[in-house]
Amino acid sequence: MSLPILYTFRRCPYAMRARLALRYAGAELEMREVALRAKPAELLAASSKGTVPVLVLPGGVVLAQSLDIMLWALDQADPDAWLHAAPWVAQAEWIQRNDIEFKPLLDRYKYPQRFPEASAEHYREAALDLMLRPLEKVLTGKAWLFGAQPSVADMALLPFIRQFAAVDAAWFEAAPLPALQAWLSAFVASDLFQAVMRDRSAPWVAPAAAAG
Numbered sequence: 018m019s020l021p022i023l024y025t026f027r028r029c030p031y032a033m034r035a036r037l038a039l040r041y042a043g044a045e046l047e048m049r050e051v052a053l054r055a056k057p058a059e060l061l062a063a064s065s066k067g068t069v070p071v072l073v074l075p076g077g078v079v080l081a082q083s084l085d086i087m088l089w090a091l092d093q094a095d096p097d098a099w100l101h102a103a104p105w106v107a108q109a110e111w112i113q114r115n116d117i118e119f120k121p122l123l124d125r126y127k128y129p130q131r132f133p134e135a136s137a138e139h140y141r142e143a144a145l146d147l148m149l150r151p152l153e154k155v156l157t158g159k160a161w162l163f164g165a166q167p168s169v170a171d172m173a174l175l176p177f178i179r180q181f182a183a184v185d186a187a188w189f190e191a192a193p194l195p196a197l198q199a200w201l202s203a204f205v206a207s208d209l210f211q212a213v214m215r216d217r218s219a220p221w222v223a224p225a226a227a228a229g
Contacts (some may be wrong), residue, residue, distance in 0.1 A: 020047050020075065020098055021047070021072055021073065022046075023035065023048050023086075024057075024069050024070060024221075025051070025070050026050065026051055026069045027030045029069055030177045031068075031176075032083065033213065034084075034087060034176050035072070038088075038172060040213055041092045041094075050216075053221035057100075057222070059223060063079050063081075071087055084116075086099075087173065088169075088170060096148060097167065098166065099171075100169055102164070102168030102169070104149075108170040109170075112174070115173065115174050118148075121183050126184055126194060145173060152178070153196050156196035156199075156200050160200070171200075
């Protein structure tokens, strides 16, 4: 194996944040899109948790957490100083709030039928209080979370905010969140995001399986 191998799923926000950092850093790698209902044995051998993203490095080291992959990529190259846009403690606070508290609310809002103890509107309001309104306050008057330049935290959060906005796009567009909406729109229109989402590869199949 001469290049790192990334197991990914195009629409997964965790995989998306990893791909954003890897492309931004100019990392050369082999991209393997997987079908989540038919995960390849190679992915499961690398990481028994079976979720994406997973980055397998040439020396055999496996990174199975999206933030670890982002930080590995930025250790290779960080031309716009994402890591130094703000103290890491401040960036990590937003990422932890997203991953630990906001993501469960996003899942409940997106799939309320799986969580019938409350309505989609209930989960949406909880997500607004926890994440979207605080983000609106922080982003007012700024292009990015910490000022004029993007940070790791921006790129770690935006795929999840994008997913939230897509649940009910008409509601999101009408919500009184202009700074948040502008932040998301700039991200979606960016060359980096467009490049990351351009690939629509078929699910990867191991060569032996393909030949068989």
